[in-house]
Amino acid sequence: MPFSAIPERYETMQYRRCGRSGLKLPAVSLGFWQNFGGERPYETSRAIARAAFDLGISHFDLANNYGPPPGSAEETFGKIMRDDFRPYRDEMIISTKAGYYMWPGPYGEFGSRKYLLASLDQSLKRMGLEYVDIFYSHRFAPETPLEETMGALASAVKSGKAMYAGISSYSPEKTREAARILESFGTPCLIHQPSYSMLNRKIEAGLLDATEETGMGVIAFCPLAQGLLTPRFASGKIPEDSRVARNEGLRKQLTPELLDKLAKLDKLAKKRGQTLPQLALTWILRDARVTSALVGASSVAQITDNAAAASATPLSQSEIDAIEKILACA
Numbered sequence: 001m002p003f004s005a006i007p008e009r010y011e012t013m014q015y016r017r018c019g020r021s022g023l024k025l026p027a028v029s030l031g032f033w034q035n036f037g038g039e040r041p042y043e044t045s046r047a048i049a050r051a052a053f054d055l056g057i058s059h060f061d062l063a064n065n066y067g068p069p070p071g072s073a074e075e076t077f078g079k080i081m082r083d084d085f086r087p088y089r090d091e092m093i094i095s096t097k098a099g100y101y102m103w104p105g106p107y108g109e110f111g112s113r114k115y116l117l118a119s120l121d122q123s124l125k126r127m128g129l130e131y132v133d134i135f136y137s138h139r140f141a142p143e144t145p146l147e148e149t150m151g152a153l154a155s156a157v158k159s160g161k162a163m164y165a166g167i168s169s170y171s172p173e174k175t176r177e178a179a180r181i182l183e184s185f186g187t188p189c190l191i192h193q194p195s196y197s198m199l200n201r202k203i204e205a206g207l208l209d210a211t212e213e214t215g216m217g218v219i220a221f222c223p224l225a226q227g228l229l230t231p232r233f234a235s236g237k238i239p240e241d242s243r244v245a246r247n248e249g250l251r252k253q254l255t256p257e258l259l260d261k262l263a264k265l266d267k268l269a270k271k272r273g274q275t276l277p278q279l280a281l282t283w284i285l286r287d288a289r290v291t292s293a294l295v296g297a298s299s300v301a302q303i304t305d306n307a308a309a310a311s312a313t314p315l316s317q318s319e320i321d322a323i324e325k326i327l328a329c330a
Helices: 042-054 072-091 113-127 146-158 172-184 207-214 248-253 256-271 276-284 300-311 317-328
Strands: 015-017 024-026 028-031 059-061 093-098 132-137 162-168 189-193 217-221 290-295
Touching: 015 290, 024 028, 024 290, 028 042, 028 300, 042 072, 042 300, 072 113, 093 113, 093 162, 113 132, 113 146, 132 146, 132 189, 146 162, 146 172, 162 172, 172 189, 172 207, 189 207, 207 217, 256 276, 256 317, 276 290, 276 300, 290 300
Parallel strands: 028 059, 028 290, 059 093, 093 132, 132 162, 162 189, 189 217, 217 290
Antiparallel strands: 015 024
16 A cells, blocks of 8 residues: 555654754654664564654664665665655655675775775665765774765765765764864765763763764764663563563673663653653753664554654753662662
8 A cells, every 4th residue: 555644744753953054853763773674574664664754753774784684774775765755755864874894805894985985876776766865984994094984975975975974983083083074075074873872871971072063963873772771671571582682792781780770760751651762762862962862663663652752841950860860870
């Protein structure tokens, strides 16, 4: 059945200006990192994307290596574009990235001009697009001159294959340097995509200041700490079907101390009439420098729950203080 977006899709979502640019992003964006690869049923991925758009989530974030297998998330999104979203292309922000391993040999990862521009061409082909709205350098490449990497992003914009340039997981110092170089090419850096959550606050020590100084927006990935900030763990148990159960690194993080924090945060969320994921997203969005929280979803119910955080009552100072006290507990 042909997809027809609901007319009310923009009524409850909040849209925030991206740095000093003229572009606005939804407060909650949908990422295709984990749950949209070729190993997932297409109709499940399609249903999540359609539900997201109906909820006012107009930004879909991808990368060349998302899957599994690598490239398959972009292929999935390309199918959704053909089946459902083509009439709505101008209402969407679609981003992709290049930086991690994609193919054998010396030109298949990091930050060379050859790799970045070849990868962008491949991404456009997989998605069936003429351009993406944001093209990112997915990670800093220490053996590539930053002028070359940023020059490739500027070329992507000037060629019309991308509307804006972005960077991901750069240090504060390299963020400032990247912004300066892109500015010299006449292509301002629109946005930085770092990891940020209640359980990972490293960007508060310098990176948020750097993005504010350079006029970049911030879109936070892993705002739910890869699923740790959900009520499923507030009970102290690890569900067998959860990502944490399959990931030893995440399991090791679930110490008795963290489980106690999750239980207290879940209690605070319920007092506000929220779920724990909604509270975690509302907390991320408390800082005006953060443009959007980038969530994943494995079901329509999850994306519906997450999207509701955009219209939640902002945290009061007393609630922020209570959260800080919980997080500070040893």
